[in-house]
Amino acid sequence: MDHDHVREVDPKVADALESEVDRQRSTLQMIASENHASRAVIDAQGSALTNKYAEGYPGSRYYGGCEYADEVEELAIDRAKELFGAEHVNVQPHAGTQANQAVYFAMLEPGDKILSLDLNHGGHLSHGHPANFTGQLYEVEQYEVDPETGYIDYDGLAEHAAEFEPDIIVSGYSAYPREIEWERIQTVADDVDALHLADIAHITGLVAAGVHPSPVGVADFVTGSTHKTIRSGRGGIVMTSEEFADDIDSAVFPGGQGGPLMHNVAGKAVGFKEALEPEFEEYAAQTVANAEALGESLSDHGFSLVSGGTDNHLVLADLRESHPDTSGGDAEDALEEAGIVLNANTVPGETRSPFDPSGIRAGTPALTTRGFDEDDCRTVGDLIARVVDAPEDESVIAEVRDEVRRLCDENSLYE
Numbered sequence: 001m002d003h004d005h006v007r008e009v010d011p012k013v014a015d016a017l018e019s020e021v022d023r024q025r026s027t028l029q030m031i032a033s034e035n036h037a038s039r040a041v042i043d044a045q046g047s048a049l050t051n052k053y054a055e056g057y058p059g060s061r062y063y064g065g066c067e068y069a070d071e072v073e074e075l076a077i078d079r080a081k082e083l084f085g086a087e088h089v090n091v092q093p094h095a096g097t098q099a100n101q102a103v104y105f106a107m108l109e110p111g112d113k114i115l116s117l118d119l120n121h122g123g124h125l126s127h128g129h130p131a132n133f134t135g136q137l138y139e140v141e142q143y144e145v146d147p148e149t150g151y152i153d154y155d156g157l158a159e160h161a162a163e164f165e166p167d168i169i170v171s172g173y174s175a176y177p178r179e180i181e182w183e184r185i186q187t188v189a190d191d192v193d194a195l196h197l198a199d200i201a202h203i204t205g206l207v208a209a210g211v212h213p214s215p216v217g218v219a220d221f222v223t224g225s226t227h228k229t230i231r232s233g234r235g236g237i238v239m240t241s242e243e244f245a246d247d248i249d250s251a252v253f254p255g256g257q258g259g260p261l262m263h264n265v266a267g268k269a270v271g272f273k274e275a276l277e278p279e280f281e282e283y284a285a286q287t288v289a290n291a292e293a294l295g296e297s298l299s300d301h302g303f304s305l306v307s308g309g310t311d312n313h314l315v316l317a318d319l320r321e322s323h324p325d326t327s328g329g330d331a332e333d334a335l336e337e338a339g340i341v342l343n344a345n346t347v348p349g350e351t352r353s354p355f356d357p358s359g360i361r362a363g364t365p366a367l368t369t370r371g372f373d374e375d376d377c378r379t380v381g382d383l384i385a386r387v388v389d390a391p392e393d394e395s396v397i398a399e400v401r402d403e404v405r406r407l408c409d410e411n412s413l414y415e
């Protein structure tokens with residue numbers, strides 16, 4: 001992957017870009033929201049469409065010269081409709097957060113009520129955290145996972161909703177390893193006359209491939225990021241029914257955004273085409289099988305997994321019992337030194353700080369893209385355990401680093 005044109009102008013940035021490619025090639029990317037987009041998606045995102053202003057929607061733009069922008073956006077929309085079976089799709093949100101913002105802006109007034117999952121239990125900042133605009137503009141209460149099982153406490157959610165009477169219930173999570181029961185949440189929303197936003201940011205690819213049940217046609221709104229498990233261009237997406245189509249479109253533009261990032265929309269179109277191929281279904285199924293294998297391996301090494309395992313692309317380990325003297329941050333740092341990049345994460349019942357929480361979250365989307373199978377992921381579990389068992393032992397870290405290099409060489413990337 002060369003950056004010759006950048007190098008001619010700016011060798012410092014070219015060096016950083018090349019170092020980043022090397023970093024991704026030679027280390028294990030296990031941040032659950034990350035993936036390795038194809039060269040086709042990367043080329044589309046690095047295209048001349050970055051120059052184009054296309055405010056508005058296909059066939060109805062505020063500027064001339066939009067014929068190719070229209071073509072690309074229509075392809076992205078049609079492919080997303082086919083992938084998800086959605087009636088209406090908006091592919092312009094700059095990110096998953098902006099997709100959520102569009103739904104809130106379209107449907108809520110300041111002071112309206114949001115009921116969403118607590119951040120420490122797997123929720124997301126854009127679901128009502130005080131540091132996010134949602135926590136400042138709306139009245140927010142939060143539901144939790146069952147402390148015994150780690151699964152969403154659906155009965156608790158129903159009771160909470162009956163008491164709080166929210167205007168919108170948000171489902172879909174950042175650090176929740178289990179299948180989400182959309183219909184159950186929809187019933188709760190119907191019972192209290194609330195809207196339902198299902199945010200599939202993390203599992204967009206799993207839903208598209210049919211390896212996780214879909215909330216499309218169940219929830220009123222489905223939002224997502226387009227660069228995580230679905231591995232397409234970077235950004236967000238909103239799906240809804242014809243009933244809310246105009247509200248959502250005006251909330252994205254001009255409500256919350258200016259000109260769409262048309263180069264990213266092109267990346268979405270290309271990535272969605274890839275996701276319509278039968279191989280993508282295999283990829284998504286392998287991602288889940290790999291996460292299961294990783295989880296089994298970590299459990300065998302004594303790690304305590306929130307909910308006891310996984311149904312999707314990620315595992316969340318609570319280190320408090322198995323490694324009481326090691327915080328999530330300590331583990332993250334030592335693992336990064338060994339070439340395994342994942343993130344410290346809060347866990348249900350968190351007792352440390354959000355800046356240095358008690359858990360680690362590990363995902364398999366990027367490893368699976370570069371060809372890892374269940375055996376490889378069991379080996380990765382062994383390596384993670386070796387490092388977290390001895391986070392200050394430089395010789396262990398050096399040995400694991402060598403093993404990581406071997407795994408990376410066997411599963412090459414961007415050759």
Ligand SMILES: Cc1ncc(COP(=O)(O)O)c(C=O)c1O
Nearest residue numbers: 033095096097124173174201225
């Ligand atoms: C559930 C959920 N929603 C929204 C987002 C935000 O996505 P983005 O980074 O595309 O804004 C994330 C990010 O990980 C997420 O996990």
